[in-house]
Amino acid sequence: MNLLDKLDAAASARKALLPTGLKAFGIPIEEVYSATEARIGNNRVLLLGTNNYLGLSFAPECLQAAHEAIDKEGTGTTGSRMANGSYFGHRALEQEFADFYNCRESIVFTTGYQANLGTISGLVGSGDVVLIDGDSHASIYDGCTLSGADIIRFRHNDVADLEKRLRRLGERSRSTLIIAEGIYSMLGDQAPLADIVRIKNTYNSILLLDEAHSLGVLGSTGQGLVEKTGLLNEVDFITGTFSKSLCSIGGYCVSNHPQLNQLRYVSHPYIFTASPSPATIASTRVALQLLRNGSNLRDQLWRNAHQLYSIMSEIGFKLGPEPGPIISAVLDNPQQALAIWNGLLEHNIYVNLILPPAAPENKSLVRCSINAAHTTEQIAYVGEIFSELHATILQ
Ligand code: PMP
Numbered sequence: 236m237n238l239l240d241k242l243d244a245a246a247s248a249r250k251a252l253l254p255t256g257l258k259a260f261g262i263p264i265e266e267v268y269s270a271t272e273a274r275i276g277n278n279r280v281l282l283l284g285t286n287n288y289l290g291l292s293f294a295p296e297c298l299q300a301a302h303e304a305i306d307k308e309g310t311g312t313t314g315s316r317m318a319n320g321s322y323f324g325h326r327a328l329e330q331e332f333a334d335f336y337n338c339r340e341s342i343v344f345t346t347g348y349q350a351n352l353g354t355i356s357g358l359v360g361s362g363d364v365v366l367i368d369g370d371s372h373a374s375i376y377d378g379c380t381l382s383g384a385d386i387i388r389f390r391h392n393d394v395a396d397l398e399k400r401l402r403r404l405g406e407r408s409r410s411t412l413i414i415a416e417g418i419y420s421m422l423g424d425q426a427p428l429a430d431i432v433r434i435k436n437t438y439n440s441i442l443l444l445d446e447a448h449s450l451g452v453l454g455s456t457g458q459g460l461v462e463k464t465g466l467l468n469e470v471d472f473i474t475g476t477f478s479k480s481l482c483s484i485g486g487y488c489v490s491n492h493p494q495l496n497q498l499r500y501v502s503h504p505y506i507f508t509a510s511p512s513p514a515t516i517a518s519t520r521v522a523l524q525l526l527r528n529g530s531n532l533r534d535q536l537w538r539n540a541h542q543l544y545s546i547m548s549e550i551g552f553k554l555g556p557e558p559g560p561i562i563s564a565v566l567d568n569p570q571q572a573l574a575i576w577n578g579l580l581e582h583n584i585y586v587n588l589i590l591p592p593a594a595p596e597n598k599s600l601v602r603c604s605i606n607a608a609h610t611t612e613q614i615a616y617v618g619e620i621f622s623e624l625h626a627t628i629l630q
Pocket residue numbers: 346347348349351372374416420445447448476477478479484485486
């Protein structure tokens with residue numbers, strides 16, 4: 236099979252899963268009206284498939300900051316952080332992240348994906364070990380591959396398995412980076428952070444926590460799982476993204492280890508890519524401020540998440556283990572997931588469809604993301620449609 240044949244075979248396998256004409260992946264959104272509504276095809280749809288957790292995508296303060304930054308600093312930096320792409324705003328945002336986490340060091344990357352690539356490949360290398368949760372995001376896997384370190388996986392959220400593997404490493408546990416996530420993106424479950432911290436301290440390893448889905452969502456000021464569990468000072472490195480609660484694009488790493496700063500000189504995903512545009516940085520700075528201004532948005536997000544989670548569990552859907560902004564219905568097979576996803580879209584509700592092999596254990600998921608801007612009525616409507624589809628498709 237040549238290289239192009241391989242791609243054709245992959246395309247045929249994907250098409251075989253989907254009825255003709257159905258575009259379930261990369262569906263074009265023709266117009267966006269607000270944090271909760273858009274147009275797909277000719278229909279106005281309710282958005283339940285974005286990571287816009289605090290609903291800030293049209294916050295007037297963020298829009299204004301972005302407009303002003305474009306006017307003052309232009310559309311792009313045209314260069315990397317290392318060369319000409321570190322403007323005042325990039326450095327100010329780093330300081331603001333350091334203040335927010337009360338940490339010494341902070342680095343801003345161009346995407347959340349690159350924050351993981353850059354941090355992991357800067358911290359570990361050939362001869363070191365990365366010990367990662369089996370359900371880790373692709374950016375974590377890719378960062379580990381890029382690093383050249385030995386990659387060992389522990390069973391998802393299984394601290395006994397983590398400890399067993401660390402014990403087997405003997406002295407090498409001292410050059411091991413353990414990686415977990417605050418909230419896992421497929422089922423919305425949280426890492427058992429207190430146990431992970433206890434184990435990493437016993438074996439003198441280093442811990443990185445990706446708070447991509449938990450920034451702005453968990454903790455009394457929105458720092459993430461580190462704050463909810465009171466373990467901020469026990470986690471060595473925290474990475475995260477601007478593309479979810481902060482509603483732009485970019486990523487960060489914060490740490491109390493002064494060595495984090497050294498990554499700027501060794502980390503290719505930091506050095507060899509253009510820095511975020513001035514508008515991106517400006518809106519992110521304001522969004523971080525809004526995130527820190529009290530807990531109203533976070534409280535609303537949680538009320539909405541509890542509302543949908545309890546409706547769906549009453550209907551009888553199999554869900555992830557705990558309520559949160561990611562609420563996934565776990566279906567028995569791809570056909571069921573597809574039928575539900577399609578049924579929702581026919582009722583003008585857009586959610587994410589996850590088919591094997593993308594989800595853990597080859598599960599098929601209909602994944603909803605709730606945000607603070609959804610209204611009680613919108614969520615009740617989604618619940619009604621889920622209920623109809625459960626009755627017609629699953630019984
Ligand atoms: N980490 C996790 C856990 C993620 O889910 C994602 C994105 N879905 C990323 C990192 C990468 O973030 P970004 O899309 O902002 O590059």
